[in-house]
Structures are given as C-alpha cells and as structure tokens.
Amino acid sequence: MPISIYTQATGDVFRSIGDFATGLVTPSLKLGVTGLARSGKTVFITALVHNLIAGARLPFFDAAAQGRVLRVYLEPQPDDVVPRFEYEKHLADLVADPPRWPESTRRISQLRLTLEYASTRFWKRQLGRESLHIDIVDYPGEWLLDLPLLRLDYREWSRTALEQSRTDGRKKASKPWREALAESDPASPADEAFAETLADLFKAYLRETRADPYALSTQPPGRFLMPGDLAGSPALTFAPLDAKDGESFPRGSLWAMMERRYEAYKSYVVRPFFHDHFARLDRQIVLIDVLTALNGGQPAVADLERAMTEILECFRSGSNSLWSSLFAPRIDRIVLAAAKADHLHHQSHDRLEAILAKLTGRAMARAKFAGAEMKVLALAAIRATREGEAKRNGEKLPCIVGYPLPGETIGKRIFDGNEEFAIFPGDLPADPEAALKGWHTEHGDMRFVRFRPPNPVPLPSGGFAPFPNIRLDRAIETLIGDRLA
Ligand SMILES: Nc1nc2c(ncn2[C@@H]2O[C@H](COP(=O)(O)OP(=O)(O)OP(=O)(O)O)[C@@H](O)[C@H]2O)c(=O)[nH]1
Numbered sequence: 001m002p003i004s005i006y007t008q009a010t011g012d013v014f015r016s017i018g019d020f021a022t023g024l025v026t027p028s029l030k031l032g033v034t035g036l037a038r039s040g041k042t043v044f045i046t047a048l049v050h051n052l053i054a055g056a057r058l059p060f061f062d063a064a065a066q067g068r069v070l071r072v073y074l075e076p077q078p079d080d081v082v083p084r085f086e087y088e089k090h091l092a093d094l095v096a097d098p099p100r101w102p103e104s105t106r107r108i109s110q111l112r113l114t115l116e117y118a119s120t121r122f123w124k125r126q127l128g129r130e131s132l133h134i135d136i137v138d139y140p141g142e143w144l145l146d147l148p149l150l151r152l153d154y155r156e157w158s159r160t161a162l163e164q165s166r167t168d169g170r171k172k173a174s175k176p177w178r179e180a181l182a183e184s185d186p187a188s189p190a191d192e193a194f195a196e197t198l199a200d201l202f203k204a205y206l207r208e209t210r211a212d213p214y215a216l217s218t219q220p221p222g223r224f225l226m227p228g229d230l231a232g233s234p235a236l237t238f239a240p241l242d243a244k245d246g247e248s249f250p251r252g253s254l255w256a257m258m259e260r261r262y263e264a265y266k267s268y269v270v271r272p273f274f275h276d277h278f279a280r281l282d283r284q285i286v287l288i289d290v291l292t293a294l295n296g297g298q299p300a301v302a303d304l305e306r307a308m309t310e311i312l313e314c315f316r317s318g319s320n321s322l323w324s325s326l327f328a329p330r331i332d333r334i335v336l337a338a339a340k341a342d343h344l345h346h347q348s349h350d351r352l353e354a355i356l357a358k359l360t361g362r363a364m365a366r367a368k369f370a371g372a373e374m375k376v377l378a379l380a381a382i383r384a385t386r387e388g389e390a391k392r393n394g395e396k397l398p399c400i401v402g403y404p405l406p407g408e409t410i411g412k413r414i415f416d417g418n419e420e421f422a423i424f425p426g427d428l429p430a431d432p433e434a435a436l437k438g439w440h441t442e443h444g445d446m447r448f449v450r451f452r453p454p455n456p457v458p459l460p461s462g463g464f465a466p467f468p469n470i471r472l473d474r475a476i477e478t479l480i481g482d483r484l485a
C-alpha cells in the first residue's frame, strides 16, 4: 500500500477526532459579570460580544492578535427557562440616531457565545479547529445586594437596615418609613394591611435613594425595586422591624409574620438565583463604578466599599459550609474593573486603578480567593469620549471630548445632549486614601459628566464597527485568554 494512503487515512482519523472534540464535547466557560445597578454589566456584555463577533482589533487579546480566532457566533443558550440576552436590541440602542445606552435591566437573561479558534499547540492544531462556549448571565444589579442577606437572620437584617437608614445620606428619604416604624409594635397581632403599609413605605424609601443619580443603590432587598416576575407577591411584602436585643415575639405576631416572609424570600428567591447562576463560575469580572461614588462624596464611597466588601466576601472559598456549598470555589481568575474610565483622561487611569485597589483591598484580603489570579483594570467597555487639550490661563489641560447627556450639568451650564464639549475632569488625588476619605478638587463640587455613546461607524459590508474601548482586550485576555491557548 502506498504510503500516501496511510497518510490520508491517518488524516481522516485525526479529522474525525477533531470533529468529536469540537462537536460533542465542546468545553464551556461560565463567565460571571458582577456589579451593582448601573455599574455597566449590560454595556460590557454587549461590547464584548460585538467586538468578538466582528473580529475587532484587540491587540492585548493574544488569540485575536495572532489571528487564531476563526469564528465567533451566538448559539442557543443551555438553559431553556431563562430568556435570551437581547444583544441585538442593546446594540440597536447603541447605534440609534442619536445613540443611546441600553435600558436598566429588569429581568435575568443569558447568552452563549461560541468561539472557534486555532490552538497554539501543534498536536491540538492537527485536530482541526477548537471551540469554546462562553456562558454569561445578565441580571438587574440590585439583585446582587441580596447575596449578603443569605447569612443574616431577620433580626440582624432589621438592625442593619435601621442603622443605615439613619445615616446622613438616607435620613431624609427614610423618614416616613421610620416614623411609621416608631408607631408599630412588633408584638401586635400580624395584620396584612399594616404589613403592606410598612413594606410600601420601605420600598418608597429605597426608590427615593435610587432616584438620586449620584447616589448608589446599595440597600437590599434587591427585588423590592426590581421585582422581575415577583411583582405584588407576598414574598415581597415585608420590611424590617425594630426590636430590642433579646426581645422575643410570639407566634401570630407582626414580627413572626415578617420574619417568616423574610426567610421565605431568602429560601425561594435569593438562594435559587445565586445557586443557579453564580455557583460554579469559572471566571469573574467585577465592575465597579468608582467615579459615580466619588461624585457622591465620602458617604457614597463608604457605602460602595461596604456593599462591595459584603458581596465579595460571599464569593470567597474556604471552610464555611454555606458558601462552599453554594459556590464551589473554582473561580481562578478575577478582573476587578473600574468601569467607565473614559470619564477621565488616560493620565488619571493609574490613579483610578490605585483607588479601586484600595477600595476593594479589605474585601479581597478578607475574602481569601485562594489561588485566584487577580487583575485590577481601569476599563471602558464603550469609550464615549476622546482626548484633547484645552488652554486655560496659558496652561495646557488634558481634556476629554464628548457629548454630555441631556440634563447633565457643570456649574450653571446645563447640557442638551446635542453638542460636543471638551471637559477638564480634574486630576484624581495621588493618594488613594485621600479619594476614599472624600475628595474635593480646587473647583469644589466637581462632578464627572456622563456622556452619550459615541457616534456609530457603519461598515461598507453592513453592520457597525465595534465601538472604541479602553482595555477591553486586556480584560478579555485575563478572562478567557488561557482557554484559547
Ligand atoms: N462612558 C461610559 N459610560 C458607560 C459605560 N458602561 C456603562 N456606562 C454608563 O453606565 C450606565 C449603566 O450601564 P449598564 O450597562 O446599563 O449597567 P448595568 O450594570 O447593566 O445596570 P443594571 O441593569 O441597572 O444592573 C449606562 O447607561 C451608561 O450611562 C462605558 O464603558 N463608558
């Protein structure tokens, strides 16, 4: 038999092993995109998908830079009962005229992205193209606030919620609820109408804190503002009550009813959500909107630090049985991203990263992500600004140029959204500690202006070019790069 026939046959065998490898047992990677409300999850996922599908230039994403990413496409997701992530709709918003950001997320959705790539390894390459599924879930950021509830009982949660409602930033919004609470007796007989009144006042207080664009919404329960399919359900009709230490309440009391509902909320709403979608994550990106917190001043920064510490602690690995059972500790890479870095000139990005590292330092030290590789990045999934220079009193100032969103203000100027402006956002302080303690620039009440998305660039072949970004490629490389080697 001529040697060529052997070679041919061997090639076929290899090819069919290759088909087997790519067709039947495609490996998958569960990517957690974690972040509070408005932190940039939906924008990040949309930009990630758009860049990969369109084959964007991503110099620090090795597989793409080396031309080894052969094809990327969306596939039906593995979970039939979860709606699909509305990628096309979010993209349509971003390329609309004028372009707009996608709406705040109101329910859970999921997507599966499949990458076909050529391996760097000789033998794997002989098997043909490799595939990797990336599974991602998007959800309202508020729901993340519920994670720390899993380890608080009703009494502890009530105490914490009350303490926080009395802090400077919340006193005013929480007043009507606190007044009603002062009139209520936890030992009184359970009364549905009264429970509803208290729950409604508590929700109104949470809603008011969320309405402030510069405040962060960090108060659970997350479903009170974003109920998803649970709107109006009794599982959401509870609120904290005020009890003295050691005081106990009989069956049939208002306290007992609220406590039962709080526990039901944890068991039937919170735990299944985290169990189904956060357990067994392989990689995680945590998006943190540091700049909005800095805008809100010291109370907002302290709030963000507290909320992120509580949340990140829940992802730790270790001996604690609840957490270990809920989150098998297998996350081995984490990107901590200061989102929306395009609100600053690149000269300030190092400082922004230093502030984020400081802000999450305590959480990360406590959370003990044993063996997980960690990267801190100043990131903009979609860059809404470009850089420029302005002159003031003969001094050159590094500016960012973009379309401020309608209604944004600097001093007395109110922007209408139709004009481009060069804005000097100020320098972040060199000492990250100073930023966390409350930061004032020489201009006093300095606020970052929010910008509308950049103008889309149509492609001759149809569709739109992926938007510019800041360090999206580095984030992708850290999150999935090694799986495409
Ligand atoms: N300039 C800029 N703004 C961004 C970027 N990403 C997000 N934003 C802004 O942040 C807002 C919130 O972004 P989303 O992606 O909707 O945030 P989210 O985490 O999905 O929020 P929820 O759905 O409420 O949990 C957007 O409407 C934009 O105003 C970015 O990369 N650059």
Ligand SMILES: [Mg+2]
Residues within 6 Å of the ligand: 041, 042, 043, 103, 104, 105, 138, 139, 140, 141
């Ligand atoms: Mg969202």
